[in-house]
Amino acid sequence: MPVSSSPQGVPQWQRRTTRAQWLQYIAWLAGISLFLLCWKVISDNTMWVFVEDAGRQGSDLISRMMPPRWEYASQLWKPMWDTLNIATLGTALGIMMAFPVAFLAARNTTPHPLVRSLALMIIVSSRSINSLIWAMLLVTILGPGVLAGIIAIALRSIGFVGKLLYEAIEEIHPTPVEAISATGASRLQVMNYGVLPQVMPAFAGISVYRWDINIRESTVLGLVGAGGIGLQLNASINSLAWNQVSVIFVLIFATVLVSEWVSARVRHAII
Amino acid sequence: MSTANSSARQQSARQGQWRRLPLIESSRLRWALVLGGVVYLLLALASVEVNWARVAEGSGRALNFLGAFLQPDFMSRQNDILAGLMESLTMTLTSTVIGVLLAIPVGLGAAKNIAPLPVYAVCRAIIAVSRTFQEIIIAILFVVMFGFGPFAGMLTLAFATIGFMAKLLAEDIEDLDWKQVEAVRATGASWWQTMNHAVQPQVMPRLIGLSMYRLDINFRESSVIGIVGAGGIGATLNTSLSRYEYGTSAAILLIIIAIVLMSEYASSHVRRWTQ
Numbered sequence: 001m002p003v004s005s006s007p008q009g010v011p012q013w014q015r016r017t018t019r020a021q022w023l024q025y026i027a028w029l030a031g032i033s034l035f036l037l038c039w040k041v042i043s044d045n046t047m048w049v050f051v052e053d054a055g056r057q058g059s060d061l062i063s064r065m066m067p068p069r070w071e072y073a074s075q076l077w078k079p080m081w082d083t084l085n086i087a088t089l090g091t092a093l094g095i096m097m098a099f100p101v102a103f104l105a106a107r108n109t110t111p112h113p114l115v116r117s118l119a120l121m122i123i124v125s126s127r128s129i130n131s132l133i134w135a136m137l138l139v140t141i142l143g144p145g146v147l148a149g150i151i152a153i154a155l156r157s158i159g160f161v162g163k164l165l166y167e168a169i170e171e172i173h174p175t176p177v178e179a180i181s182a183t184g185a186s187r188l189q190v191m192n193y194g195v196l197p198q199v200m201p202a203f204a205g206i207s208v209y210r211w212d213i214n215i216r217e218s219t220v221l222g223l224v225g226a227g228g229i230g231l232q233l234n235a236s237i238n239s240l241a242w243n244q245v246s247v248i249f250v251l252i253f254a255t256v257l258v259s260e261w262v263s264a265r266v267r268h269a270i271i
Numbered sequence: 272m273s274t275a276n277s278s279a280r281q282q283s284a285r286q287g288q289w290r291r292l293p294l295i296e297s298s299r300l301r302w303a304l305v306l307g308g309v310v311y312l313l314l315a316l317a318s319v320e321v322n323w324a325r326v327a328e329g330s331g332r333a334l335n336f337l338g339a340f341l342q343p344d345f346m347s348r349q350n351d352i353l354a355g356l357m358e359s360l361t362m363t364l365t366s367t368v369i370g371v372l373l374a375i376p377v378g379l380g381a382a383k384n385i386a387p388l389p390v391y392a393v394c395r396a397i398i399a400v401s402r403t404f405q406e407i408i409i410a411i412l413f414v415v416m417f418g419f420g421p422f423a424g425m426l427t428l429a430f431a432t433i434g435f436m437a438k439l440l441a442e443d444i445e446d447l448d449w450k451q452v453e454a455v456r457a458t459g460a461s462w463w464q465t466m467n468h469a470v471q472p473q474v475m476p477r478l479i480g481l482s483m484y485r486l487d488i489n490f491r492e493s494s495v496i497g498i499v500g501a502g503g504i505g506a507t508l509n510t511s512l513s514r515y516e517y518g519t520s521a522a523i524l525l526i527i528i529a530i531v532l533m534s535e536y537a538s539s540h541v542r543r544w545t546q
Contacts, residue, residue, distance in 0.1 A: 035368050038361035042421045045358065045502065050418025057416045085315040128531035129524060132407065132495045133505075136512050137520075141333045143325035150319070197291065220405045224498065237411060249404070256403045 064242035072244045076232060076251055082146050083228035083255075086221060087214040090153025095207050098158045102165035108177075109169055109195060123166075126159030131217045135226040149226035153214050161210055168202035169195060205267045212263035219252045336517045343525055344518025348511065352523060355504035358421045359493040362503055366425045366493075367486045370432025371478075377433055378440030379466070385444065394437065401434025410496040421502030428489045428496070435488070439481055440474065447473045476545040483538035487531060494527050 006012050016024065103109045105119035135152035142148045177194035185193065222230020229248060236244040283289065345352070380386045380394035401409075406427055413423040413430075447470060455469040497505025504523060511519040 035365060038364045041357065041361040042365060042425055046420045046422040047418050051422060054416045061412065061415055081318065085319060088311070089315055089319070124532055124535075125528050128491060128528045130491055130495045132498065133508065133524070136498070136509065137336065140512055140515070141329040141336065143322055143329060145322065146319050147321045147326070193291065216403070216405060220407045223407060233408075249408075252408075253400075253403050257399070 061242065064240075065246040067243065068246040068250065069241075069243040070247060072247045073251065076229065076248065079222075079229040079232050080251065080255065082149075083218050083222075083230075084215070086146055086149040086153055086218040086226075086228050087211060090150045090218070091157055091207065091211045091214050093150065093154035094157025094210070095161055097154065098161035098165060099203075101158060101162045102169060103191065103195075105162060105166040106169035108172070108174075109191065119162075119166075123159045123162045126155055126157075127163060128159075129156070131156035131214075132220065132224060135221045136224045139225045144225035144227070146227035149218060149221045149228055152221060152226055153218060156217070157210050157214065160213075161206055164206045165199065165203055168199045168206075172198040201270050204270050208263045208266045208270075212259050215259040216256050219255070332515070335515075336521070339517035339521040340525070342518065343522035344516070345522045348507070348516070348519045351507045351510075352504070352519070352526070355497070355507040355523075356526065358424075359490065359497075359503040359505075362421050362425045362428060362493050363486060363490040366428030367432060367482065367489050369425070370429040370489075371436055371482050371485070373429065374433045374436035374440060375478075377437035378444065379470075381437055381441035382444035383441075384449070385466075385470070394441075398434045398438050398441075401430055402438065406431045406492045406496055407499060410501040411499050414500045419500040419502075424493060424496050424501035424503055427501055428492060431492065432485055432489065435485060436478075436481060440478060443474045443477050444470060479545045480538075480542040483534075483541050487534045487538060490534060491527070491531060 004012055004014065014021075101119050101122055104111070104115050105123060107116065110116040110119070131152050134155045135148055138148035138152050142151070172195060176198065177190060180190050180194035218228050218230075220230045220233075222228045222232070223234050225231070229252065233245065233248050236242075236248065280289075377394050377397055380390045381398055383391060386394065409430055410424060410427040413427050417423040417426065451473065452465060452469040455465050460468065493503040493505070494508065495505045497503040497507070498509050500506070504527070508520060508523045511517075511523065
């Protein structure tokens with residue numbers, strides 16, 4: 001916090017030096033110009049005629065959605081069960097694959113730095129690609145259906161679980177590990193008795209958290225043909241049956257709220 | 272863990288019969304969970320229908336796709352890729368800025384310790400709706416309302432950003448250090464001044480960190496909402512996949528991974544600098 005003196009010799013307090021102040025102005029200017037530039041690109045690619053009647057379209061949409069056709073819910077139990085299966089089996093499969101990857105990626109348990117960078121590579125690629133993209137890919141490979149959804153969710157979960165788990169492994173106390181190694185335990189035994197008990201609660205918490213996210217993601221996988229309630233959503237939207245769409249929305253909303261509650265309860269109990 | 276139990280464990284450990292502590296203490300709950308898990312697994316696996324003939328047919332394609340990663344094709348659809356990427360990046364930036372700006376008032380309203388109850392309820396409802404529905408569902412609705420193109424995508428991402436940022440911001444405000452707020456209030460500061468001088472400095476570093484994180488998420492999401500017509504690189508990716516042009520798809524995926532890596536690196540720098 002610099003103090004300069006005015007021409008009369010009275011000290012004046014400023015929050016920043018003149019230089020820092022100018023740098024800050026320039027940074028703001030650059031940021032706002034960048035934002036406006038991006039805005040310009042978007043507005044050039046937009047048909048403003050369609051945006052102008054958005055209010056009318058929106059109210060039209062709501063009037064079509066109301067009242068929801070509640071009878072339709074009876075056809076939704078099977079897809080909902082599929083959705084739950086996609087999320088749960090996908091999470092289980094993803095956890096199984098993420099577990100070794102995390103141990104290979106953690107600095108203190110990895111056998112070799114090269115293996116570590118390979119494991120980190122797997123984690124990053126799995127994390128950067130959205131489960132819908134995985135699903136699109138797998139649908140062209142495996143054909144439409146629940147299986148593609150399960151594998152898509154699993155592939156996406158590897159990165160998330162792997163990243164959080166390897167960070168948990170890197171933060172363990174070294175003392176139990178040293179104590180176990182001092183007894184002459186082998187590498188695997190050290191992992192089993194020194195590392196594993198320390199990361200188990202974190203691992204369980206991360207898994208349940210990911211399951212909760214996966215429930216949310218599996219509701220839309222059907223849009224690209226990977227099974228679950230998204231298939232019904234897609235069919236209803238394509239046939240413009242908006243009163244069925246609203247039923248599906250209510251069901252998704254309820255499921256997600258329940259799964260979030262369950263996951264919060266379980267995590268609370270573990271930690 | 273009762274003391275009787277632990278001394279019994281020590282006894283048996285001295286006799287060389289040590290067993291590690293189970294994660295779940297009550298054995299009944301443990302077995303019930305295992306049993307429930309097995310029953311669920313059987314039911315779930317029984318209801319998964321797999322068309323093995325189709326899987327076998329597709330496995331050749333899987334190999335093609337993996338092969339495409341070794342020689343990604345950046346050139347033949349270069350213009351489409353560049354246009355999609357440009358749209359994705361601009362959408363990401365504008366939606367994050369707009370979303371964060373809108374999330375700040377919602378986050379303030381959703382913090383129990385500074386907002387009155389009705390405001391709290393409304394803001395929490397906004398957060399719940401925005402967090403429950405996947406970006407792609409919101410994108411479908413916004414495409415119907417605002418027409419195809421990046422504008423609908425930008426609004427979608429901004430809406431999703433509101434829920435994410437407001438929730439984390441509200442949690443942050445709820446456990447801030449109340450003494451500073453009291454100190455500022457004691458000087459006779461108005462509500463606005465209290466926010467500016469007591470709350471804002473405490474949550475600012477986290478707010479910046481979260482915004483950077485959200486920028487990253489928005490880019491990743493912008494690569495999928497194109498599937499339903501909301502602009503961005505997703506449309507290009509979708510087209511290339513359905514044309515079985517795996518070289519182009521692999522190129523797009525590699526670009527996405529590279530950009531996410533770069534932005535993660537940059538955001539970790541920014542976070543270190545703000546804290």
